[in-house]
Amino acid sequence: MRTHLLLGAPLLLFAVGCSYDNGSVRRIYASEPSCASSSTPAEATIDVGGKLEVDSGQGAGLFVEYDSGGHWQLRTSCDTLKTNASCAWDVIVTPEDGSSILNVTASNLEPEDSVSLYPEDQKSYRLLASTSSDIDGFSFDSNPGAAVMVDAYLGDTCALPYFFWVGDGGLHSGSPTNPLVLVPSGD
Numbered sequence: 001m002r003t004h005l006l007l008g009a010p011l012l013l014f015a016v017g018c019s020y021d022n023g024s025v026r027r028i029y030a031s032e033p034s035c036a037s038s039s040t041p042a043e044a045t046i047d048v049g050g051k052l053e054v055d056s057g058q059g060a061g062l063f064v065e066y067d068s069g070g071h072w073q074l075r076t077s078c079d080t081l082k083t084n085a086s087c088a089w090d091v092i093v094t095p096e097d098g099s100s101i102l103n104v105t106a107s108n109l110e111p112e113d114s115v116s117l118y119p120e121d122q123k124s125y126r127l128l129a130s131t132s133s134d135i136d137g138f139s140f141d142s143n144p145g146a147a148v149m150v151d152a153y154l155g156d157t158c159a160l161p162y163f164f165w166v167g168d169g170g171l172h173s174g175s176p177t178n179p180l181v182l183v184p185s186g187d
Contacts (some may be wrong), residue, residue, distance in 0.1 A: 063075045112130060
């Protein structure tokens with residue numbers, strides 16, 4: 001299944017950094033962000049093999065894909081060609097149900113970007129990326145069919161409206177909670 005995605009409307013972006021407390025995958029701010037992390041993340045189905053095509057520089061988004069055998073890909077984009085601003089992404093991925101994250105591979109990251117083991121939770125990985133007119137991201141493997149929790153911020157704002165994935169045969173645009181647990185279907 002291929003879903004074509006064009007993000008047309010310019011989006012208001014923030015460029016203030018975040019920090020975390022020790023291990024609970026929660027954000028700490030000088031002032032409260034526009035939406036707080038949920039204590040009970042929603043679960044959503046992600047389809048095996050659901051692909052998203054992204055026009056770099058045209059819109060802000062966090063795009064999550066899953067392929068059979070436990071192969072995940074996360075990519076970030078920005079609306080830089082419309083706003084002349086970059087997007088400061090801060091994404092933490094945590095395996096659920098005793099699974100592990102393996103074979104982490106960065107994709108198109110600039111020298112100031114990073115994907116690394118989250119030091120406060122040795123099973124989670126964190127992507128810090130300043131995305132402009134390119135597409136940044138990383139891929140990883142987990143146990144086939146195992147869910148992952150994705151906690152994403154764009155600048156100092158939770159990325160609820162910027163989550164995109166294919167689930168239950170359709171394109172999902174926006175997350176009901178942050179973080180969000182994605183559960184593969186049919187693997």
